[in-house]
Amino acid sequence: MSTLGERALLWCDELAELTQTPGLMDRRYLTREHRLANDKVAGWMQEIGLQTWQDEAGNQWGRLPAANPEAPTVVIGSHLDTVPNGGIYDGILGVVLPLLVIETLKQDGVTLPFHLDLVGFGDEEGTRFGATLLGSRAIAGTWDAKWETLNDANGQSLPEAFETFGLSYNEVSKAARTATPPIAFLEMHIEQGPVLESEDLPVGIVTAIAGARRFNIELTGMAGHAGTVPMHLRQDALAAAAEITLIVERVAREHGVVATVGRMSAQPGAVNVIAGQASFSLDIRSEQDSERDAALTMIWDTARVACHERGIQMQWQETHAAPAVSCADHLQLALASAIEAEGIRPRYLVSGAGHDAMAMAALCPVAMLFMRCEKGISHHPDEAVTAEDVDVTGKVLRGWIEALAREPARVG
Known part of the structure; x- marks a missing residue:
């Protein structure tokens, strides 16, 4: 048998x-x-x-x-x-x-x-x-x-x-x-x-x-010609999204939680155009809701400073929350x-x-x-x-x- x-x-x-x-x-x-x-x-x-x-x-x-x-x-x-x-x-x-x-x-x-x-x-x-x-x-x-x-x-x-x-x-x-x-x-x-x-x-x-929380994050900058806008005058939404992704990784490690940016897109999406808009997802989890939310607050605060320095507007929409x-x-x-x-x-x-x-x-x-x-x-x-x-x-x-x-x- x-x-x-x-x-x-x-x-x-x-x-x-x-x-x-x-x-x-x-x-x-x-x-x-x-x-x-x-x-x-x-x-x-x-x-x-x-x-x-x-x-x-x-x-x-x-x-x-x-x-x-x-x-x-x-x-x-x-x-x-x-x-x-x-x-x-x-x-x-x-x-x-x-x-x-x-x-x-x-x-x-x-x-x-x-x-x-x-x-x-x-x-x-x-x-x-x-x-x-x-x-x-x-x-x-x-x-x-x-x-x-x-x-x-x-x-x-x-x-x-x-x-x-x-x-x-x-x-x-x-x-x-x-x-x-x-x-x-x-x-x-x-x-x-x-x-x-x-x-x-x-x-x-x-x-x-x-417990997990998930967000869609929208960044708005200014599109421009890849060859004519000087680097110090750019409002590159995709560059800001990349910086925030690294912020997510660093903060998660420091706070002992797991956090993931699993999806990202940029517009207008042309090889010779600076991204005027970018959107990405954030998934953050921990066995302790308080630790997860403390890390989330740190991500938000640090990302807000980064966007301010780059002249980028940032909006968050929560799509899922489970304790x-x-x-x-x-x-x-x-x-x-x-x-x-x-x-x-x-x-x-x-x-x-x-x-x-x-x-x-x-x-x-x-x-x-x-x-x-x-x-x-x-x-x-x-x-x-x-x-x-x-x-x-x-x-x-x-x-x-x-x-x-x-x-x-x-x-x-």
Whole structure:
């Protein structure tokens, strides 16, 4: 028989065939491929003997019920959507592997004092409509009414996409679990970074998910002839943008945060014309919101001085803001116990990337388990993991579930 890890990877391969762009991994929210992925996962859940349903936001659920119908609920899961030309494990493995772990619990006749729910979130990446965490935000009861106006690249609105998918946008609030919130949520995810690989560890415990803020920054100077305007009289918007990019890098290093200018453009964009306008993005993150915002203030103040000296006008528009999320101490301890039981040193680390656990933290205590991935590569076709690491991670997941079952106070 195949190992649990080998089976998980085979199932990921099967889901990878459900792509809207042939030859690439590309599965987005409320598409035909999303529906097919939900159906396939639901079929696997039913084969194992779980109760299944799809909620009003397009999230796929399976339940291993407790003997007591009034028992509390523990939720495990991750997302089934991908970025365009992404990898086949980011998110997906966090649905498939727990499902196989639940199968082992059923086969061994394990009874739990809580319902164990598995969820495949419909949207985490935000690649279709530009807003992230739609599936988990619906469950957490934090759906934003402004999302009604969102459109995809083809002009289809979010409400229209709901209708095409077979859902009603007006009923999305029914997906919320706020009336009877879970007592814990765990997300298993590939690390998307090189730390575990560099320390030869298969798994790690996430202590916090970094809070991120994003901005579009517009600079206005004066366009002019590249050959006739003296250097000391120029108002070069692109040169100012370059200087601010270096300011971002320096301040981030000094403040111990991460900050990125990932997109930049200049107008009029001719080889022999000084740039009169420039625009660029800024993404800044930290596990401590106060540290992130202190660095942001320093970037703003220093950039403002640089623009004044160059005769440049500067405008900022915030496009995204998410607070840092701390993982629950008691759930981290349960993970540490499960990891130590496998003879592995617990390694604690921060997630610099956003995850569904960020949204679920508004609903209940959350935890995250990271698994080693090759070279830390993610959101890329070269995303890779080993069956051996998946096996170990499955054992840790089961150990965590059983630790909670033995010590209800940890989740009560």
